[in-house]
Amino acid sequence: xxxxxxxxxxxxxxxGQSMTLLCAQDMNHEYMYWxxxxxxxxxxxxxxxxxxxxxxxxxxxxxxxVSRLKKQNFLLGLESAAPSQTxxxxxxxxxxxxxxxxxxxxxxRLTVL
Amino acid sequence: xxxxxxSPQSLIILEGKNCTLQCNYTVSPFSNLRWYKQxxxxxxxxxxxxxxxxxxxxxxxxTATLDADTKQSSxxxxxxxxxxxxxxxxxxxxxEDTDADKLIFGTGTRLQVFP
Numbered sequence: 001x002x003x004x005x006x007x008x009x010x011x012x013x014x015x016g017q018s019m020t021l022l023c024a025q026d027m028n029h030e031y032m033y034w035x036x037x038x039x040x041x042x043x044x045x046x047x048x049x050x051x052x053x054x055x056x057x058x059x060x061x062x063x064x065x066v067s068r069l070k071k072q073n074f075l076l077g078l079e080s081a082a083p084s085q086t087x088x089x090x091x092x093x094x095x096x097x098x099x100x101x102x103x104x105x106x107x108x109r110l111t112v113l
Numbered sequence: 114x115x116x117x118x119x120s121p122q123s124l125i126i127l128e129g130k131n132c133t134l135q136c137n138y139t140v141s142p143f144s145n146l147r148w149y150k151q152x153x154x155x156x157x158x159x160x161x162x163x164x165x166x167x168x169x170x171x172x173x174x175x176t177a178t179l180d181a182d183t184k185q186s187s188x189x190x191x192x193x194x195x196x197x198x199x200x201x202x203x204x205x206x207x208x209e210d211t212d213a214d215k216l217i218f219g220t221g222t223r224l225q226v227f228p
Binding site for chain 1: 117144145147154155156157158159162164202206208211212213214215216217218219220221
């Protein structure tokens, strides 16, 4: 049982490049989330999904797109990376969306030059 | 505005000592309050979740308290160990008109335990 995994662990992009971050969970969770964590700030929700084929915007969705084609996977895309998107990105999952524990992945450290 | 404030920002203690971390929040409507532990370079790991009706919850040497009237929570760590060195994040969940509550994250308290 691997829990929540993220690929890649580190990435350096140039401004304007695109990339996709992959999140996978093997706990059969319905809910999945993408957060970003910046120094001196709490985690902020980018997008989330309440089930396969669904996505919804979080607090800071601009510049990102997501897809949930399979229940176990949640993809985060950056179409045209900007230096302001330099951050650590965390994926999380939970069985339901209110009182259930969210399980976090190990994070992806992204630097945009 | 929904906010979660934690204090202190950082704390240094000696191994074996106890410590208490504080969390004040202005979140409405309140759903639950969570404490997470985040080791350097890792994702947060849940320690406790408390709903409105719960005023204390323990997880081993970690005990969280909640005063919903004053909107304050504390995390008490007993007999600290070197492995307790981490950031501790207070997260308050607000009920939303959607399928998922909104989580408001504090900026964390960075705890360092020295031998």
